[in-house]
Amino acid sequence: MRVFQVEDGWSIEHVRLSTRLDPQPGASQVRIRMRASALNYRDRLVPVRGYGSRMKTLPLIMLSDGVGIIDAVGERVTHLKVGDRVCPLFFQTWTSGEPTKPRLSLSLGAELDGTMAEWMVLPAEGVALAPTHLSDLEAATLPTAGVTAWRTLVTEGRVKPGDTVVVQGTGGVALFALQFAKLLGAFVIVTSSSDEKLARARELGADETINYLTIPEWGKRAREIVGSDGIDHVVDVGGQGTLGQSARAVRTGGTISLLGVLAGGTMDIPFGPIVTRNVRLQGVTVGSADDFAAMARAITQHQSRPVIDRVFGFEELLSALDYLASGKHFGKVCIQH
Numbered sequence: 402m403r404v405f406q407v408e409d410g411w412s413i414e415h416v417r418l419s420t421r422l423d424p425q426p427g428a429s430q431v432r433i434r435m436r437a438s439a440l441n442y443r444d445r446l447v448p449v450r451g452y453g454s455r456m457k458t459l460p461l462i463m464l465s466d467g468v469g470i471i472d473a474v475g476e477r478v479t480h481l482k483v484g485d486r487v488c489p490l491f492f493q494t495w496t497s498g499e500p501t502k503p504r505l506s507l508s509l510g511a512e513l514d515g516t517m518a519e520w521m522v523l524p525a526e527g528v529a530l531a532p533t534h535l536s537d538l539e540a541a542t543l544p545t546a547g548v549t550a551w552r553t554l555v556t557e558g559r560v561k562p563g564d565t566v567v568v569q570g571t572g573g574v575a576l577f578a579l580q581f582a583k584l585l586g587a588f589v590i591v592t593s594s595s596d597e598k599l600a601r602a603r604e605l606g607a608d609e610t611i612n613y614l615t616i617p618e619w620g621k622r623a624r625e626i627v628g629s630d631g632i633d634h635v636v637d638v639g640g641q642g643t644l645g646q647s648a649r650a651v652r653t654g655g656t657i658s659l660l661g662v663l664a665g666g667t668m669d670i671p672f673g674p675i676v677t678r679n680v681r682l683q684g685v686t687v688g689s690a691d692d693f694a695a696m697a698r699a700i701t702q703h704q705s706r707p708v709i710d711r712v713f714g715f716e717e718l719l720s721a722l723d724y725l726a727s728g729k730h731f732g733k734v735c736i737q738h
């Protein structure tokens with residue numbers, strides 16, 4: 402079968418179109434004919450071994466997100482059948498419950514081979530039924546960015562109607578967070594470097610927007626917009642470069658969810674106000690199979706659709722990664738197999 406993999410060295414130059422033997426499912430496994438994949442910021446770091454020593458030895462098949470149709474099942478698989486359309490789950494051993502070291506230890510496209518293959522063979526517990534109203538490309542975006550936003554706002558965040566939420570940027574996770582926060586009945590402020598993207602965010606339901614380049618003190622501005630002690634929940638994707646303003650924005654007793662380090666990976670903000678104002682800092686790393694199922698149920702009931710910016714062909718993975726790095730995208734960048 403055709404695969405796109407990091408082949409014989411950790412660098413982007415070693416990411417190549419290649420072949421592997423067609424896989425066969427074992428007794429408790431399913432084989433999936435892959436139909437689409439989707440990119441995440443993380444996939445830019447994988448070729449340079451950005452996730453450290455736990456990563457799979459080479460070769461490593463790229464990308465964590467995708468969808469496909471089951472075309473073979475092992476004899477012990479009972480709850481899935483040939484023809485089911487499923488998404489491989491980001492964490493293969495986090496079924497439910499709290500995050501633990503073992504549950505966070507096996508993710509696709511890093512410790513395990515990813516979705517850029519004609520077929521994937523996975524344990525039946527490692528896949529989930531995709532919402533039927535979504536296209537293949539839309540469904541492919543759910544396991545990483547969708548589940549991360551869901552766990553952030555619902556499982557961990559417990560956002561409720563009337564809450565105020567700030568979402569940073571207009572990338573993949575951010576637009577899922579905007580959509581889910583609106584679905585939960587929150588008042589949502591979106592920040593972006595681009596006024597054009599902010600106009601599109603308003604079309605998607607953002608109540609207010611702030612350009613973080615023209616208004617560097619966007620945390621103060623967010624606080625002024627809600628006219629109270631501050632924001633209930635800030636979804637932070639920047640890390641070092643954004644946490645100061647997130648702390649400025651958040652209310653006493655509010656939550657800052659720490660999802661990413663787009664603007665640096667160490668903390669250098671004053672901790673006094675975080676402590677005395679009882680601010681909760683919550684790290685989030687994707688989520689469990691239960692999170693996926695709850696998210697899929699909500700998406701189905703509300704007939705929500707992920708935002709797809711651009712689609713590339715299977716052979717165009719490197720161009721797709723370059724495009725993601727350009728930061729021009731609004732929402733998800735996908736691969737049609």
Ligand SMILES: NC(=O)c1ccc[n+]([C@@H]2O[C@H](COP(=O)([O-])OP(=O)(O)OC[C@H]3O[C@@H](n4cnc5c(N)ncnc54)[C@H](OP(=O)(O)O)[C@@H]3O)[C@@H](O)[C@H]2O)c1
Binds near residue numbers: 659661663685730
């Ligand atoms: N923790 C998890 O489980 C998890 C899961 C998925 C992703 N992540 C992390 O979340 C982050 C976003 O991932 P993604 O896949 O959504 O990336 P992405 O689609 O590439 O989104 C990047 C967008 O983030 C915005 N951005 C960049 N720097 C910013 C800054 N200083 N302040 C505010 N916004 C900024 C930009 O939006 P504008 O163009 O609108 O300015 C940019 O387009 C990454 O750090 C990623 O590793 C974490």
